[in-house]
Amino acid sequence: MRLNIAPKGSTRKEKFMRLLGMLVIFALVGWAFWQNNVSTLEKLQGRNSLWDQTKVLNNNERDYIKGFVRSMRSEFGVITKVHIMNERITDISPEPKEMFIGLAPEYDQVIFHFPSLVRLALGQQFINDLQQNHFTGKFENDKWPEALQTALAMIWGKLINVEDTVQPISEEEYDEDLHDPESSVNKE
Numbered sequence: 001m002r003l004n005i006a007p008k009g010s011t012r013k014e015k016f017m018r019l020l021g022m023l024v025i026f027a028l029v030g031w032a033f034w035q036n037n038v039s040t041l042e043k044l045q046g047r048n049s050l051w052d053q054t055k056v057l058n059n060n061e062r063d064y065i066k067g068f069v070r071s072m073r074s075e076f077g078v079i080t081k082v083h084i085m086n087e088r089i090t091d092i093s094p095e096p097k098e099m100f101i102g103l104a105p106e107y108d109q110v111i112f113h114f115p116s117l118v119r120l121a122l123g124q125q126f127i128n129d130l131q132q133n134h135f136t137g138k139f140e141n142d143k144w145p146e147a148l149q150t151a152l153a154m155i156w157g158k159l160i161n162v163e164d165t166v167q168p169i170s171e172e173e174y175d176e177d178l179h180d181p182e183s184s185v186n187k188e
Contacts, residue, residue: 053084079095084104130155
């Protein structure tokens with residue numbers, strides 16, 4: 001069986017246009033395949049990132065949380081999971097580079113786990129305030145979805161503004177921190 005895909009145009013220009021058209025169609029099919037894979041991957045990641053047992057979140061709140069998760073992954077490379085559970089949160093074991101936010105509204109329980117670099121960027125005082133003060137009183141009157149969105153916005157704002165708050169080091173301060181191990185007093 002012989003496969004003949006040579007352009008069948010009668011003139012050189014027609015053959016070139018047919019070949020060009022075939023290449024354009026091939027490129028469009030490849031692009032559509034790529035976009036489908038990206039969309040499918042985002043859907044799969046979105047399903048694993050938000051787990052709401054309470055079924056209290058509406059579509060807008062779900063979309064906001066999923067957008068936060070996507071943005072954390074694309075902007076900072078941080079995998080983020082948000083679990084809202086009906087039972088008490090007892091055993092969590094997130095990956096070291098994973099941000100985990102767990103809520104148990106029935107038990108007024110909030111758990112945040114941040115990767116080390118995110119923890120450093122946010123600061124321990126900010127994290128303690130989120131865990132201990134931000135959700136206070138929000139569970140009794142079902143205001144916790146708004147409090148969760150506000151907490152996510154605060155985390156995002158703090159991480160985005162990290163570059164603005166970093167103080168540059170002068171050259172003198174930088175040179176003072178450098179020590180030559182060869183000129184050390186304690187030679188072996």
